[in-house]
Amino acid sequence: MSIRARRGRTVRWAVPAAAIAVIAGAIGAGPVIAAVQGDPALPERTAEQLLASAAQAxxxxxxxxxxxxxxxxxxxxxxLPEVPGMGGSSPVALLSGSHELKVWYGGADKVRFALPGRMSETDLITNGDQVWLWQSDENRATRVKAGSGERGEEAARAHEALPTATTPQQLAQQLLRRVGADTVVSVSNTEKVADRAAYQLAFAPKDPSSLVKEVKLALDGETLVPLRVQVYARSAAEPAFEVGFTSVTFSPPAAENFTFTPPTGAKVEETSLAELLKERRPERGEGFEDAEKLKSEVGTVGEGWTTVAVIPVSEQELTGQGQGEGSSGAGIGAIGDALLKSAKPISGTWGSGKVIQTKLVSALLTDDGRLLVGAVTPEKLSEAAGRK
Amino acid sequence: MSTVSGKEAVSTEKATRAVPDHDPARGRDQAMTAGQAAGGRPIPPPRAVSAPRAWLRLLGSEVGLTFRRPRNLAMLGVLTVIPVLIGIALRMFAGTGGDGTGAPMIFERITGNGLFLTFAALSLLVQLMLPVCVAVVAGDSIAGEAGIGTLRYLLAAPAGRTRLLAVKYACVVVFCLAAVTAVALSALLVGLLLFPAGPITLLSGGTIPFLDGVLRIGVVVLYVTAGMAALGAVALALSTLTEVSVGAIASTVVIVIAAQVLRAVPQLSVLQPYLLTEWWSGFDGVLRDPVAIGDMGQGLLVFAAYAAVFCSIAWARFTGKDITA
Known part of the structure; x- marks a missing residue:
């Protein structure tokens, strides 16, 4: 074989190599290019100015x-175990992986959320006093009746019926409440979210026992609408939790989005918001059927970032024994089982128990029937358990 | 197998004459010199036909051969029968179909509207049946010719390896389109015969007219064809690596199954967006309102990336390969 032929062959193989390099580059370098290009010329603002204008907006x-x-x-x-009857868009599935939610907002009384799944979709459509929940899985349209008098508030809470319908706006409001003296706040004006120039506020807790390293909030440079919230854990460089727009347009969405007529052949039901929330609540993993009762029994230790919630609870309740029938109760039970299995034993002056640590949250179940939960290290939990 | 078209029949003699002093590395050069050496014979000079027409003629003969092979026709037949079976089964056992857990809801929709049979059949067959059929045709395209010794003669025609490869791939794409269309048409006909037809309820709960629904089926057919064509590129690349077509076909099928297994492991969800199989059934965007163009566009980008990488691998290998058989 001549050298020329060999060289020709090498040149030929450079073509697929180049193709792979270009594609890998397009996948990997997208954000880098955006970062290099972007010095979005946003005027500099302090955190206070930004928060004030955001609140005003x-x-x-x-x-x-x-x-x-x-x-x-x-x-x-x-x-987590696979829970039968809980598909890709179920609340349990939302605890890990990525999930997409589409939002159309035409005004306070015209809102549509869509949660797409594989060959299925869950929609929540609010148009004036009409609220529909459509579940294509079950071919079921549910008309949500608003209680008289408190319609405005009910409409605002209607999103809770859809498990993932947490928009950056709602999270931002919660976040702003937590900013206090124990937080370091910084601002950058060179962020890019959903192809829009954005300000980014970073809140970092000063207390080293907090598992949260930083919470970042990106505000649209023009409209100051919160576009993204990221929560970073101390143990990882990637955000442990992130919710944000991947694409956003500030123009009125088409009116068809807010009209809903139940399709022929669909089951049409009517329910009130209170019932719907009650039905959904246990599934949201927030607790148990008697969540309301529990709420009054919850105590807290500490304040700010390192608040620890103390809930009186027993292991039986967690593993779902004595729970009501139905897939949601059994689902919670199975998850409780899986979590307890991975728990490590811990003991202190207060007695002994089991501790579970995740990136953001630690939970301690003591043998005397208390559950301590907080975004803190297990040591801090143990200390809180001792304080009683 | 008879892969000899009219043009190749002419060049066969030239090629056999050139074979004795065979230096396999220069197969292509030989073909050229052979063509010149045979200048005295009464064959039409190659320049007489313009390049696009010659290209089309070669493609026509390849497509003709592909669709005349009994094996390929049998595969198309099986693909056509499956929607019929699904339709009949649903018609006979309508209403008794289990408790609804596990089975995709889309199958229950079919009894209400025949058009859904098309979507259901495509989303079912796209997982394994269609990929296997495409793998057979594409995996056989180069390796099959090499295996029975006809590749040399194909290359003896003054077509050039690049053009031959392009024609082979175009032929694979045509077969993909034919296979997907066969499934869609058969499902459409059976659906209309056995079930009521009418306006379609979308996943988002809206309703679109029947004709609009048929149009969206057309979009789905094109999307699935693109996905299959990407797999065809993978099979074509494997086909250039071997002279045993079964090897190329089997390894393509193994790749598909391996990708499906990786998809099913939740801990490997990071890999999912890069797997070809992940995007094949991503056509449910057309059943939403408004049509979710974003997801399908991303799927098409993935298909294009796969096609580009594997076509270029096939090209690099095929144009630099020693043709010994």
Whole structure:
């Protein structure tokens, strides 16, 4: 074989190598290119100015918009069991992986959320006093009746019926409440979220026993609408939890999005919001059927970032024994089992118990029937258990 | 197998004449010199036909051969029969179909609207049946010719290896389109015969007219064809690596199954967006309102990336390969 032929062959193989390099580059370098290109020329603002204008913009009401929200969670939970009857869009599935939510906002009384699944979709459509929940899986349309008098508030809470319908706006409000003296706040004006120039506020707790390293909030440079919230754990460089727009347009969405007529052949039901929330609550993993009763029994230790919640509970309740029938109760039970299995024993002056640590949250179940939960290290939990 | 078209029959003699002093590395050069050496014979000079027409003629003969092979026709036949079976089964056992857990809800929709049979059949067959059929045709395209010794004669025609490869791939794409269309048409016909037809309820709960629904089926057919064509590129690349077509076919099928297994492991969810199989059934975007173009566009990008990488691998290998058989 001549040298020329060999060289020709080498040159030929450079073509697929180049193709792979270009594609790998397109996958990997997208964010890098955006970062290099972007020095979005946003005027510099301090955190206070930014928060004030954001609050003002929030009071003035949200502009009509539509977009796609992506939620990514890598909370470092131990492997959760597959729960039958809980598909890809179920609340349990949302604890890990990425999930997409589409949002159309045409005004305070015109909102549509869509949670797409494989060959299925769950929609929540609010149009004036009409609220519909459509589940294509079950071919079921549920009309949600609003209680008289409290309609405004009910409509605002309607999103809770859809498990992932947490928009950056709601999270931002919660976040702003937590900012206090124990937090370091910094601002950058060179962020890019969903192809829009954005400000980014970073809140870092000062207390080293907090598992949270940093919470970042990105605000749209023009409208100051919160576009993304990221929660970073101390143990990882990637955000442990992230919810934000991957695409957003600030123009009124088409009116068809807010009209809903139950298709022929679909089951049509009517329910009130209170019932719907009750039905959904246990599935949200927030606790048990008697969640309301429990709420009054919950105590807290510490404040700010290192608040620890103390809940009186027993192991039986957690593993779902004595729970009501139905897939949601059994699902919670199975998850409780899986979590307890991965728990490590711990003991202190207060007695002994089991501790579970994830990236963001630690939980301590003491043998005397208390559950301590907080975004803190297990040591801090143990200390809190001792304080009683 | 008879892969000899009219043009190749002419070049066969030239090629056999050139064989004795065979230096396999220069197969292509030999073919050229052979063509010149045979200048005295009354064959039409190669320049007489313009390049695109020659290309089309070669493609036509390849497509003709592909669709005349009994094996390929049998595969198309099986693909056509499956939607019929699904339709009949659903018709006979309508309403008794289990408790609804596990089985995709889309199958229950079919009894309400025949058009859904098309979507259901495609989403079912795209997992394994269609990929296997495409793997057979694409995996056989180069290796099959090499295996029975006809590749040399094909290359003896003054077509060039690049053009031959392009024609082979185009032929694979045509077969993909034919296979997907066969499934869609058969499902459409059976669906309309056995079940009521009418406006379609989308996943988002909206309703679109029947004709609009048929149009969206057309979009799905093109999307699935693109996905299969990407797999065809993988099979074509494997086909250039071997002279045993079964090897190329089997390894393509193994790749598909391996990708499906990786998809099923939740801990490997990071890999999912890069797997070809992940995007094949991503056509449910057309059943949403508004049509979810974003997801399908991303799927098409993935298909294009796979096709580009594996076509270029096939090209690099095939144009630099020693043709010994």
């Amino acid at each position: 929030g009071r003035a009401g949200l502009k009509p918009m539509s977009g796609t929200v992506m939620q990514t969670a890598s909370l470092g939970l131990p492997g």
